[in-house]
Amino acid sequence: PLVLGIETSCDETGVGIVRGTTLLADAVASSVDTHARFGGVVPEIASRAHLEAMVPTIERALKEAGVSGRDLDGIAVTAGPGLAGALLVGVSAAKAYAYALNKPLYGVNHLASHICVDQLEHGPLPEPTMALLVSGGHSSLLLAPDITNDVRPLGATIDDAAGEAFDKIARVLDLGFPGGPVIDRLAREGDPAAIAFPRGLTGSRDPAYDFSFSGLKTSVARWIEAKRAAGEEVPVRDVAASFQEAVVDVLTRKAIRACKDEGVDHLMIGGGVAANSRLRALAEERCERAGIRLRVPRPKLCTDNGAMVAALGAEMVARNRPASDLELSADSSLPVTETHVPGVHTHDHD
Numbered sequence: 001p002l003v004l005g006i007e008t009s010c011d012e013t014g015v016g017i018v019r020g021t022t023l024l025a026d027a028v029a030s031s032v033d034t035h036a037r038f039g040g041v042v043p044e045i046a047s048r049a050h051l052e053a054m055v056p057t058i059e060r061a062l063k064e065a066g067v068s069g070r071d072l073d074g075i076a077v078t079a080g081p082g083l084a085g086a087l088l089v090g091v092s093a094a095k096a097y098a099y100a101l102n103k104p105l106y107g108v109n110h111l112a113s114h115i116c117v118d119q120l121e122h123g124p125l126p127e128p129t130m131a132l133l134v135s136g137g138h139s140s141l142l143l144a145p146d147i148t149n150d151v152r153p154l155g156a157t158i159d160d161a162a163g164e165a166f167d168k169i170a171r172v173l174d175l176g177f178p179g180g181p182v183i184d185r186l187a188r189e190g191d192p193a194a195i196a197f198p199r200g201l202t203g204s205r206d207p208a209y210d211f212s213f214s215g216l217k218t219s220v221a222r223w224i225e226a227k228r229a230a231g232e233e234v235p236v237r238d239v240a241a242s243f244q245e246a247v248v249d250v251l252t253r254k255a256i257r258a259c260k261d262e263g264v265d266h267l268m269i270g271g272g273v274a275a276n277s278r279l280r281a282l283a284e285e286r287c288e289r290a291g292i293r294l295r296v297p298r299p300k301l302c303t304d305n306g307a308m309v310a311a312l313g314a315e316m317v318a319r320n321r322p323a324s325d326l327e328l329s330a331d332s333s334l335p336v337t338e339t340h341v342p343g344v345h346t347h348d349h350d
């Protein structure tokens, strides 16, 4: 199926077009530079930027894919979770195009999309898929027997998300926003063993699949403060490398444990933090040792984009999942177990 996907859950206006598991177009307009001045995403600015970028980005994607709206088998859109006002822009646009073109509409879950996007890179997902989803708003271990219909949370962060920790530490180090990419870059020239930062929730009596990064964040901030108070220079590269190591050590350890416990021999890593080069390298190393096949999409498909939404939409069409109706609304806290939002008045669009 040929599906167009729209993503506006945060600060990226993404429009992707796929045919089945083949990527045809991935157009992304980001307002991240505007937010950088404020040190974080400003919801009102994000909504307005989506509004301005929406139609041009849809047109750019159609042109890139070399298809016309009439050819589409469906239009998918992120229904949640995310920023309410931002989501609303994408949902409204998707409804308008679905109505005008008379195509089925699929409101899908952003987190399930972050997993499903890997089909565009590595072909159909194995079932079940074990997924480690790490982004600015989420850090979860998910078991997905069926990405269109059955996603089960095994564990999640009890405080900060992994990406949020990267962003906060970058702020303490005056590295700007978003913090992930710059910490990743600086860490390559630092020593990951220079400072022993804490590994949250790794005690024998701690929950096996939950994460905690706020203690780590506090510990790193205190360490930096102490250096500054002593009038010493902060070894930014070593701090970045040691902090990053603490995060990716826990993430990979717990993900592999979950695979072993559940008898799953594949691990998928998705979300913006999956773009992290050290996470990718350590996961590769540990998975190989554990006999687990690792699947991580290329960095551009890990951060928010429209192709991931189209990928999940195409799977919905392929599996005959019920479409959403034109009353579809955005749900800023859509639970991960709700992979899509079927219409109340479900009918066959064919």
Ligand code: ATP
Pocket (backbone or CB within 6 Å): 009, 010, 011, 081, 082, 110, 134, 135, 136, 137, 138, 162, 163, 164, 166, 167, 178, 179, 180, 181, 184, 271, 272, 273, 274, 275, 276, 277, 302, 303, 304
């Ligand atoms: P959501 O949490 O709803 O999925 P999001 O806004 O977090 O959405 P993503 O694009 O999935 O959007 O992830 C962005 C996060 O990923 C930011 O916190 C950013 O710092 C982090 N990130 C991006 N690249 C890297 C990297 N190379 N290393 C570590 N973190 C990264």
Ligand code: MG
Pocket (backbone or CB within 6 Å): 010, 011, 012, 304
């Ligand atoms: Mg983003």
Ligand code: FE
Pocket (backbone or CB within 6 Å): 110, 114, 135, 271, 272, 303, 304
């Ligand atoms: Fe995301």
